Amino acid sequence: MDQLVLVYDPAALIGPGNSDGELLLVVLVLTCLGATLLALTLSLVVRNGRLQRELRLATDRRVQVQELVLAAAGLAHETKNPLGIIRGLAQQIADDGELPSVPREKAQDIMEEADVTAARLGDFLNYARLRDPDPSDVPAVSHIVGVCNLIREDFVAAGIDLRVDVSPVTIRADAEMLSQVLLNLLNNSLRSTESSGLVTVSLKSVPRRKCVLTVVDTGHGIPPDFLPHIFKPYASGSREGHGIGLAIVKRIIDRSGVSDIEAV
Numbered sequence: 057m058d059q060l061v062l063v064y065d066p067a068a069l070i071g072p073g074n075s076d077g078e079l080l081l082v083v084l085v086l087t088c089l090g091a092t093l094l095a096l097t098l099s100l101v102v103r104n105g106r107l108q109r110e111l112r113l114a115t116d117r118r119v120q121v122q123e124l125v126l127a128a129a130g131l132a133h134e135t136k137n138p139l140g141i142i143r144g145l146a147q148q149i150a151d152d153g154e155l156p157s158v159p160r161e162k163a164q165d166i167m168e169e170a171d172v173t174a175a176r177l178g179d180f181l182n183y184a185r186l187r188d189p190d191p192s193d194v195p196a197v198s199h200i201v202g203v204c205n206l207i208r209e210d211f212v213a214a215g216i217d218l219r220v221d222v223s224p225v226t227i228r229a230d231a232e233m234l235s236q237v238l239l240n241l242l243n244n245s246l247r248s249t250e251s252s253g254l255v256t257v258s259l260k261s262v263p264r265r266k267c268v269l270t271v272v273d274t275g276h277g278i279p280p281d282f283l284p285h286i287f288k289p290y291a292s293g294s295r296e297g298h299g300i301g302l303a304i305v306k307r308i309i310d311r312s313g314v315s316d317i318e319a320v
Contacts, residue, residue: 129184132177139177143170179300182236183289186304189230189312196259196267197222199231203238204257207246218242221258227267233308240301241271246273266296 149155149163200222211218238257245255253274261267278286287306 059116079284119176129181132180132184136174136177139170139174143167143174145171176286176300179304183300183304183307189233189308191228191230191312194229194231194234196225196227199234200238200269203235204242207239207242209244211255214246214249215253216249217252217254218247219254219256221256223259223261223267224263225259225267227259230312233312237305237308238269238271240305244318245271245273245275246278249273250275259260 142165146163146166150160150167152160178253201220204218204220208218217294242255242257255271255273257269257271259267259269289300289303
């Protein structure tokens with residue numbers, strides 16, 4: 057903020073040889089200075105009041121958003137219970153060998169839809185109720201290889217080669233959140249890579265005591281015009297994808313204080 061500083065010495069202005077006109081000039085200067093200071097004070101008061109109103113509005117909006125998120129998370133949680141009942145009833149119908157094949161097939165369809173919806177609700181709850189990270193020392197090789205092994209059978213079934221190349225380092229991270237990030241990225245690669253494709257997970261040390269984690273696949277990639285929107289919830293929602301996986305990844309990365317995340 058620019059500052060205006062005026063320095064005056066009354067003793068120098070009103071000396072023994074100064075005339076009444078000079079004294080009047082000094083009075084006028086001091087009067088103008090006082091008016092200027094009063095105007096600046098009023099301007100600051102008005103500005104401060106405007107900033108306080110904007111702060112109150114921003115606080116109210118933040119509270120409203122938090123309440124909506126909590127309400128939506130509560131609704132999603134409550135929806136999972138009747139959804140589980142519906143799936144259970146459909147399971148009974150599908151397993152009833154005395155029924156004709158048509159209703160049993162329809163019941164199987166209901167079960168599949170229930171599973172998809174339950175997965176979406178679970179992802180939404182993870183996004184809405186994301187906790188603060190609790191970092192600890194994590195052995196990179198054992199942890200990342202272990203996470204990849206959890207989903208490796210899905211890659212084998214899809215005919216996709218999953219390779220892991222991790223430096224033997226110890227990283228500072230929330231182990232559970234790191235697993236969540238990696239699983240979301242791997243699921244995205246699994247859905248976008250065709251049979252006989254390749255997915256590579258790597259973690260390499262870089263200068264200044266940092267590491268770079270990358271997940272690269274030979275899939276169809278992301279359209280360039282959609283890259284600015286990939287971290288928005290449900291921006292790319294589809295039958296194959298829940299549309300919130302990358303949004304969860306972005307929130308975890310932001311909360312963990314990671315310097316950068318990039319998708320190409």
